[in-house]
Amino acid sequence: MIWNQGLRFGRAHSRRCLQYGRNSVVEFPRLASSKAGIQVKIAQIDSERPFEPALIDGFKRKHDYLRISLTERCNLRCFYCMPEEGIELSPKEHLLTNDEVIRLATLFVKSGVTKIRLTGGEPTIRKGIVDIIARLNDLRSHGLEAIAITSNGLALHRHLPTLIQNGLTHLNLSLDTLDPFKFELMTRRRGHELVLRTLDIAMASPSLQSLKLNVVIIKGLNDVEVLDFVEMTKDKNISVRFIEFMPFTGNNWNKSKMVPSSALLDRIRTRHPGLMRAPDELNDTARSWSIPGYAGSFGFISSMSDHFCASCNRLRITADGQIKVCLFDAKEVSLRDFLRSGASDDDLLRLIGKAVQGKQEKHAGMEDIDVVTNRPMILIGDPGSPATRSFRVYRHLSTVSNRKQAPRRYFSVKTPAPPPSLTHIDEHGRPSMVDVGEKLDTQRSATAAGRIYIPAIAYALVTSTSHKDPVNLRESAAVNKARQKGQALTVAQLAAIMGSKQTSNLIPLCHPLALTNVSVTLVPEAPEDSVPPSTSDNLPRQRNRHSILCTATVSCVGKTGVEMEALTAVSVGLLTVWDMLKAVAGKEMEIGEIFVAEKAGGKSGNWKRSHNSITED
Numbered sequence: 001m002i003w004n005q006g007l008r009f010g011r012a013h014s015r016r017c018l019q020y021g022r023n024s025v026v027e028f029p030r031l032a033s034s035k036a037g038i039q040v041k042i043a044q045i046d047s048e049r050p051f052e053p054a055l056i057d058g059f060k061r062k063h064d065y066l067r068i069s070l071t072e073r074c075n076l077r078c079f080y081c082m083p084e085e086g087i088e089l090s091p092k093e094h095l096l097t098n099d100e101v102i103r104l105a106t107l108f109v110k111s112g113v114t115k116i117r118l119t120g121g122e123p124t125i126r127k128g129i130v131d132i133i134a135r136l137n138d139l140r141s142h143g144l145e146a147i148a149i150t151s152n153g154l155a156l157h158r159h160l161p162t163l164i165q166n167g168l169t170h171l172n173l174s175l176d177t178l179d180p181f182k183f184e185l186m187t188r189r190r191g192h193e194l195v196l197r198t199l200d201i202a203m204a205s206p207s208l209q210s211l212k213l214n215v216v217i218i219k220g221l222n223d224v225e226v227l228d229f230v231e232m233t234k235d236k237n238i239s240v241r242f243i244e245f246m247p248f249t250g251n252n253w254n255k256s257k258m259v260p261s262s263a264l265l266d267r268i269r270t271r272h273p274g275l276m277r278a279p280d281e282l283n284d285t286a287r288s289w290s291i292p293g294y295a296g297s298f299g300f301i302s303s304m305s306d307h308f309c310a311s312c313n314r315l316r317i318t319a320d321g322q323i324k325v326c327l328f329d330a331k332e333v334s335l336r337d338f339l340r341s342g343a344s345d346d347d348l349l350r351l352i353g354k355a356v357q358g359k360q361e362k363h364a365g366m367e368d369i370d371v372v373t374n375r376p377m378i379l380i381g382d383p384g385s386p387a388t389r390s391f392r393v394y395r396h397l398s399t400v401s402n403r404k405q406a407p408r409r410y411f412s413v414k415t416p417a418p419p420p421s422l423t424h425i426d427e428h429g430r431p432s433m434v435d436v437g438e439k440l441d442t443q444r445s446a447t448a449a450g451r452i453y454i455p456a457i458a459y460a461l462v463t464s465t466s467h468k469d470p471v472n473l474r475e476s477a478a479v480n481k482a483r484q485k486g487q488a489l490t491v492a493q494l495a496a497i498m499g500s501k502q503t504s505n506l507i508p509l510c511h512p513l514a515l516t517n518v519s520v521t522l523v524p525e526a527p528e529d530s531v532p533p534s535t536s537d538n539l540p541r542q543r544n545r546h547s548i549l550c551t552a553t554v555s556c557v558g559k560t561g562v563e564m565e566a567l568t569a570v571s572v573g574l575l576t577v578w579d580m581l582k583a584v585a586g587k588e589m590e591i592g593e594i595f596v597a598e599k600a601g602g603k604s605g606n607w608k609r610s611h612n613s614i615t616e617d
């Protein structure tokens with residue numbers, strides 16, 4: 001191993017960088033004056049090359065750092081980031097192509113971005129990463145200064161020299177433990193020695209401008225190694241960053257498993273009372289320290305206990321082409337869809353500007369982080385989504401230790417889809433409820449629609465707004481009876497909502513779901529009316545008849561879809577219309593086709609029914 005080799009800087013640092021030669025230890029006053037100097041320089045450069053306003057948010061933060069996720073896949077299964085069985089992957093056609101990545105990167109660079117970090121999933125397993133980096137390198141002439149990657153290093157030892165040759169300048173390598181056995185426990189895979197090999201190759205690569213080691217600290221698991229990691233900085237000119245464990249959808253984050261950076265610092269100071277603050281990069285996530293005489297430095301990324309949102313300069317693009325303005329904000333805007341619909345660069349910038357304007361000042365605190373609707377981090381392209389509860393982690397540790405003879409497997413691929421089968425029938429042909437316990441909670445919605453055809457007399461009745469309205473019919477006993485039932489459509493609407501909530505009681509193998517919203521509309525339609533847009537476009541209508549169109553949209557955050565709830569809502573709504581009107585309409589009524597018109601969320605992503613077909617969007 002090449003432990004003793006220091007890292008030289010190949011060229012001047014980025015204009016955003018305050019770090020001196022990595023061997024130097026700098027005292028505070030010098031740091032402060034240097035910071036001021038750099039600020040002046042940045043102001044000068046900015047005045048020469050005006051920054052695109054679309055990348056400036058409401059708090060005057062300039063976003064000159066873009067993080068692009070290249071893939072949702074990973075060849076490790078770090079327990080704090082990824083469920084053991086992997087995650088539901090977006091269909092391939094939903095992911096940005098290489099050309100689309102470059103198109104967006106170019107637009108951002110021309111607008112002021114100076115640093116691009118490629119992340120994932122594991123970015124090194126993206127086909128074409130070498131080409132992507134080479135094409136990013138061409139953007140230097142437009143102002144791109146740093147091409148960075150965050151990687152677990154498992155496969156990187158093979159590609160690193162080529163990536164560097166093609167333009168890679170910054171590497172953040174993730175390694176949570178120096179113990180191979182613990183590595184296997186934490187990542188659920190083998191490969192510790194491969195990561196160390198990558199580290200050696202990186203240390204020996206003079207043209208790499210920055211090398212950082214990411215260590216996510218979990219209480220009782222790897223926090224005991226903190227001093228060993230600090231010791232690595234004695235001979236190695238490397239920056240080790242201790243990262244606070246963060247919560248994301250499905251990771252069952254637990255405060256008691258998080259070690260605040262201040263506690264780690266105290267522990268290190270006890271061993272090294274002379275430790276000193278080291279210079280940070282501008283907009284850095286880490287607060288850095290070093291020990292006098294040591295070659296490298298170490299720092300703390302305290303996203304949880306001491307956020308750094310005030311200086312945030314980051315935007316992210318997910319592998320499926322959504323722009324996310326903040327790591328902890330669930331809101332996303334699809335650049336992919338807009339780009340694929342033929343949007344010009346100006347159109348795209350306008351959309352980006354809108355998203356950036358919606359950026360919050362900060363994530364308010366760990367209790368406020370939107371872990372319910374935010375996507376798992378592995379899909380954001382940053383810290384991942386621990387899928388297991390902390391106690392399950394420890395249970396898992398013993399499982400792994402018993403699997404020592406398991407075959408080596410460094411790459412995982414999506415399991416091929418099983419042949420179509422009835423999910424509610426088991427292998428013996430018996431009814432069976434699908435166990436969704438391991439699935440992630442995601443935001444889901446479904447819209448169903450259906451029509452009931454009614455005679456003109458019933459149409460007149462439901463469209464009269466009050467008992468006194470001149471309904472053009474004789475006040476027969478039947479009409480009176482129908483009137484006594486109150487506002488037919490209002491009752492049907494309520495019935496649909498209540499029906500939807502009862503779905504799991506009505507349909508034997510349906511899971512009970514905590515619905516977050518049920519919205520039902522009932523629209524009377526006369527033959528001469530034009531067909532209302534959206535949902536009903538997809539529903540063939542007998543244009544010579546009066547009808548009522550019932551549409552129900554149901555939402556939940558859960559492990560399974562809500563189309564059964566939407567279909568139940570429509571069915572019950574239409575049956576209730578029947579019941580309300582049967583006194584006047586009787587056998588002349590007919591319930592037409594009922595179907596799911598739209599779905600969002602879950603494994604199959606978003607889809608919309610078009611006339612007689614289903615189209616993926």
Ligand SMILES: Nc1nc2c(ncn2[C@@H]2O[C@H](COP(=O)(O)OP(=O)(O)OP(=O)(O)O)[C@@H](O)[C@H]2O)c(=O)[nH]1
Nearest residue numbers: 117119150172214243284285301303314327382383
């Ligand atoms: N709160 C917050 N934390 C972030 C953000 N980006 C990265 N992090 C944290 O930084 C850790 C390391 O991520 P990296 O991918 O190495 O990125 P980085 O440290 O931001 O990268 P550089 O500053 O460019 O070296 C992650 O695990 C997060 O804890 C962000 O935008 N917001």
Ligand SMILES: C[S@@+](CC[C@H](N)C(=O)[O-])C[C@H]1O[C@@H](n2cnc3c(N)ncnc32)[C@H](O)[C@@H]1O
Nearest residue numbers: 081121122150151152174214245246382383384
């Ligand atoms: C999601 S990974 C993606 C890049 C690459 N696969 C890797 O591991 O370096 C980016 C960084 O996020 C960190 N991370 C993942 N889950 C985290 C969590 N729950 N809290 C804090 N950091 C996390 C990882 O350790 C890694 O350094």
Ligand code: SF4
Nearest residue numbers: 074078081121152384
């Ligand atoms: S942190 Fe997540 S994305 Fe990175 S190696 Fe681990 S499981 Fe993969």
Ligand code: SF4
Nearest residue numbers: 308309312326327363
């Ligand atoms: S939490 Fe959001 S605002 Fe704060 S630093 Fe991260 S991305 Fe920026």
